[in-house]
Amino acid sequence: MGEEILVSLKVNGQERALAVKPNTTLQDLVRWHLDLTGTKKGCEMGECGACTVLMDGRPVNSCMVLAVAASGSEVTTIEGLSVNGDLHPLQKAFVKHGALQCGFCTPGMILSAKALIDSKADPTEEDIRQVLGGNLCRCAAYPRIVKAILSWKEFEGVPLDTRPHTPEERDQERDHAVVGHGVTRYDGPDKVSGRARYTSDIRLPGMIFGKILCSPHAHALIRSIDTTGAKKLPGVLAVITGADVPETRYGVSPARYDEHVLAKERVRYVGDEVAAVAAVDVETAERALRLIQVEYEVLPAVFDAEEALKPGAPLIHPEDPRYAGNVNTRVEWNFGDVDKGFAEADLVREERFVGSRTYQAPIEPHASLARWEHHGPKLTLWSATQTPHYLQQMVARTLDIPVGSIRVIKPAVGGGFGVKAETTPLDLCAVILARMTGRPVMMKYSRREMFYHFRGRHKQIMDLKIGLKRDGSITAVQSRIVLDGGAYTSYGVITAYYAGSMIPTLYKIPHYKYDGLRMYTNLPACGAFRGHGVPQPRFAFESLLDMMAEDLGLDPFDVRIRNAMTPGTRTCNALDISSCEFGATLERAREASGWAQKKGRLPRGKGIGVGCGGFVSGAGYPIYRSDFPHSNAMLRVHESGQAVTLHIAAADIGQGSDTVLPQIAAEELGIPYDRVWMAACDSTLSPVDLGSYSSRVTLMGGNAVKMAATDVKNKLLRVAGRRLGCDPAALTCRDGRIFVKEHPSVGIDWAEVAAAAFSEGGPVVGTGSYRPPTTLGGDFKGGTVGTSPAYSFSTFVCEVSVDLETGFVTVDRCVDFSDAGTVVNPVTFHGQVEGGVIMGIGETLLEDVVHRADGTIANPNLHDYLIPSIRETPEIISVAVESFEPRGPFGAKEIGEGCLVPILGAIANAVYDACGVRVKELPITPEKILKGLQLQAAGRVAARVEG
Amino acid sequence: MRAALSRLRVVREPNLAMTARALEESAEGPRPLVPMAGGTDLFVYLNAGALPEQDYLDLWHLDELRGVIDTPGGVRIHALETFANLRRDPLVKRRYPALAEASSWVGARQIQNRATIAGNIANGSPAGDSLPVLLALDARIRLVRFSAPRDVGFDTFYTGYRTSVRHPSELIHSILLPWPLPGTRQYFRKVGTRLAQAISKVVIATTITVQKGRVTRARIALGSVAATVVRVPSAEDALLGEKLTPAAASEAARRLRESIHPIDDIRSTAAHRLRVAGRLVELAVADALR
Known part of the structure; x- marks a missing residue:
C-alpha cells in the first residue's frame, strides 16, 4: 500500500509529526493516531458533518481530507476547545439549552458554530442556519442549537453549574424541588467536550477488526463458499461462514426466530450476511472479503408486498410451512359490528393510503466490541444498543453461552429510534470471532451497510374506511393494512399488531375491524421505528377524517373534539385509558394556532392543518415470556x-x-440532583431493565427508581426519627434536609443522617422494581400489543408554504400541545417534542428508501436519502398541558414517540389547505404536488385534487 | 459491500511543473494518475465503492493554482479556488453575482471550504452547481500540460456524461470569465430536495443582456436535465430582439421544454424537471425585468 509519509501539523495547539499511510484521512489521524475520538465517524461521505474539525480555522469534513493534505495546517478538534478543564462558553451554552440529545453530532456542530462566532461574534439566526446546514442532527435538537449559539456570550466566564435552570420552560404547576426543573443533562458536559465514549471510540489492547460479507443477490441459494484466498491473506486471523455458526435461529419475537447468524444455504435480500472476517485492521478485513468466493444459484425474487401475496410468487421461507404464501403475520380483529356501524353512518368513505420505507438513520453507526476474558470463560460485549438485556439474552441463546457468563455494557449511544433495539449480526459475529482469535474484536457498519441491515419503518398499504354521522361522530372504522416486512421478522409481528391496536386509542370508535397482513419480501427486513407501526395508519386516519369533515362541511377540530378520548375509558379493543387530557390539547392547540382566523383563509400557497397522535408509555408485556419485573433499580447511599x-x-x-x-x-430522596451518580447499563452493576423501546423508561424505570428511593428514605427517616426524637412518619426530606413536616425548621442534615445510618448498620441500599398491572389487555390473539399502564395524547397544528412553481413545501411554524403527564424535565421534554416534529417533517416530505429492480438500494447514503437539516426547522411552540398520570412516577408518562405520530397527517392536511392537492402516498414530494397542481390548472379536475 | 479507502494511492509532487510532468508521464503508462484537489467528490465515489483502483495526484498544495485575477479580458479564476472563496470574493460578487450565489449553494460550508471550481468542472456531474453559471457566462477553460497550455470554450468542454475534451495528461489551470456586457442581468436558482446540502433536481443560470429595451444577448444554461450541463439555444433565440414580456418568457419556456430531455432518477422525475425548468426560465425573465 505504499510507504508511510511523515505529516507535520499542529493539533489543538500542539506540534505533531506522524508517519501515516498515503490514504490515511485526517479523521483517522485524529481518531486513531492521536486518540481524539470526539471527532465522530457518521457517513464517510462528507454529508453528516459529525467529523467536522477546524483546519486553519475553517470547518472541513475530516473524512474527506487526506492527512497528507493537512500537512502544515493547524487543526482544532472538539478536545481543543476547553481550556484548563473549563468548557468553552459555546459548550456550556449547548449543555444549558439542551442543544444535544445523543451527542454524536455535537462535537461537529459545536466546531462549525465556533468557526461562525470566530468570524462573527454576534451571529443572527439566519447566519446559524446557513452555517450549520452541513451538520446533521437526527435527534433534531436544532431549535435548541440555535438558541445556544445565539446566547453563547452569556456563558463567558461563568461556571457551568451555577447558572439558574430555565424556569420559563415550566408549563405545569407542581411543588417539586427537582422534578419539573430543567436540570443540566447528566451526560451533557461529556458530550460537548468529546469525552463521551461511544462503542467505536473504545480502544482495547490487541483489538482487531471484523467485517461481514453480504449477498449481492436478492434471492439465491449458496452453492459453495471458498475462503482459502481470504484465509491466506497476511493479517487475517479468522474467516467464518454459515457452516461455522449454530443452527439456532435468532430474531426478536420468540414465535418467529428466523435468522441465522450467517446464511446457511439461502440468502433472502441484497445484504444478507454470508461470511465474516477478523483481521488486524479494517483495510485488511475488507480486502479479505473480496477474496471470498461464493457461488450462488440465483432465484426469482419479489419486492412488493402485494406481489408476494399472489399465487406463484417466489417463496422466501419455503422451509417453514407457517410462512406459506409469504405471510409472516396475519391479524384478524373484529370488535363490535362494523356493518352495523357503517349502516348507522350518514357518510362512509374508503380510501387507500400508502406509506414509505423510512430509515431511522441515527448518526452513530451500529458498532459492537467483544472480548473473551481469560478467566471463566466470560464474555464482555460493548454494543450500541437500546436493549442491553434482550441483547444479553439473545447472545446467550443463539450462541449457547450461559447468560451469567455474559457482561453487556452499553456505552454512550448516538441515537437509535428503534434501529438499535435488536441483536445485530455485528454483535453475534464479534463474539464468535473474538472467541476464535482470543482477541477483542471491533465491528461496525458503514453508512451503506446500515441501510442494507435496515430494520426501518415498514411500508404500509392502507385501505381505510370510516363511517361518520352528520355531526361528525364516528360510527365505525375498518382498516386493512398490508405491510412490506422484508426478508425477516425482526419486530414485525408486533408492528403488524400496533398498526391496528393504536387506532382506537385517540377517538372513541364503537365498531372496529382490522385486518393486518405482514408480508415477506426480498428486501431488507423492517423493524421498530419511533411510533412503532402507528405513524402511517395515523397519517391515513387524520387525512381521511379531514376529507370527510370537508364532505360534511364540518371543521376538522370539531370532528376531533366530538370523538376525543376521555379518561377512564376502555377502548373497543380492550385497552385501558388511564389519564387523558386529549380534549385539552385540542382546545388549546386550536386557540394557540389561530385556527379560526387561518383555516381556509390563508392566501393560496399557504395552509394550516391539524393532526393528532399518542402512544403507549411502555409495552404492557415483555417481548419474550419472562417473570422478571420490567424495570429494576438499586440505590446505594x-x-x-x-x-x-x-x-x-x-x-x-x-x-x-x-x-x-x-x-x-x-426528588424522592429529598436531595439535590447533583448528588446522584449514575451506574447505568452495565449488567454487572445494574439489575435488568428491558431497555429503551415502546417509550417505557420514564414511567417504568421511573417507578422502579422512585420505589428504591422510598426504600432508602424510609431507612433514613427511622434513623432521623431517633435522632430528632419523633415519629419517622412525621418527617420528610427535601433539598438535603430531613425535617418535621409540620415544623420545617426542626430538622437535620440529610448527609449527616445517611452517614450515621452507614456507621450503625453498614451499607444503606434501597431497591425498587416495577411491573405493569397484569390485568392489561383483552383475551384475544394479539390482545397484549398496545397495552400499557398509560397513554400520551397530543394535538399538532402546522402552517406550511407550498411553492406553486416548484411544488416545494416548507413547514413554517407549528404548535404542539401534549398530554404526557407530569413533565420531569422540561428541557429534555421539549427537546423530544421538537425532535419528533422535525423527524416527522422528514418522514412526511423527504424520506423514502428506494429499491431498484434487482433489490439494491438506490439511495443507501445520506447523500440521496435526505433527512432534515437545520434549514428545514420551523418555528416550534411546544406546550405540555396540565395532566397527572396516577400510574406514573410523580404523575409522568411518555413523550418520546407519541410526539412524532401526529405530524404526517397534519402536514398532509396543511398542504391540502394551501393548494388543494391531497397527497395520499408518502412522502409528499414536490413531484406529486406539482402534478396535482398541473391537473388543477388544466381544469381536468376540480380545484381540489387527489394525488 | 463496500470498497474502502484501501484502494486509495496518492502521489504528491512539490510544484506545478513537476506535477504536470508526473501527470503527462503517467498518462502514457498503465496507471494514469487522476488529479485530486479538495477530494469532496472523489471521497463520495470512493466510499460508495464506485471507483476502480487507481492512483491520485494531489494538487491541494499547489499555490500556483490559486487566485482570482483581474485581467483585461475578464476575471481569471485559478483551478484551486474553493467555493468558500468564490462565495466571498469581492470581485466575483460584484461582476459575477450568479457565480457567488451558486457557490453558496454548493454542498454545505465544510464542502465549500474544500471543493474547488476545477474539481466541479473535472468531475463533470450534470448536477454540478457552478457549471450552468460558467456556461451562461461564456467561460473559457485553460488546460495545461507539461508541454503546452490551451484554452477551450466551456460550451465545447464536455463530450458526454462525465467525459470532456480534457486529455488525461492535462490539468485544469484556470477559468476565464469574460467581463459581462453592460445591461446584463445574471440569474441563478437551484431547486433541490432539501434547503441545505442537496443535489439539485434542476439548476439554472441565465445571463440576459438588454439594450434599448430589447434583448441583445441571452444565455440559458441548465444542470441536471441532460447528460451534461446544457445551454438551450432555441430558448435563447426566443428572447433575442424581444422585449422582456411574459409572452416572450413563455415562448422561451415552451421551446426549452421541447429541446431538453431529462430523465427519471432518485432525485426527481423527467416530467417534474421539464415543468420546473420551464417555470425557472419564466422566473429568470421576470427577474431580468426588475
Missing part, C-alpha cells in the same frame, strides 16, 4: 452520606433517561 449511586440498566440513547431518572431519585 455513599458512606459519606453526600451522594448516592443509582444502579439501573435503563438505556439512555439520547432521550435523556440518565437525567430524568436521577431527578426522580433526587
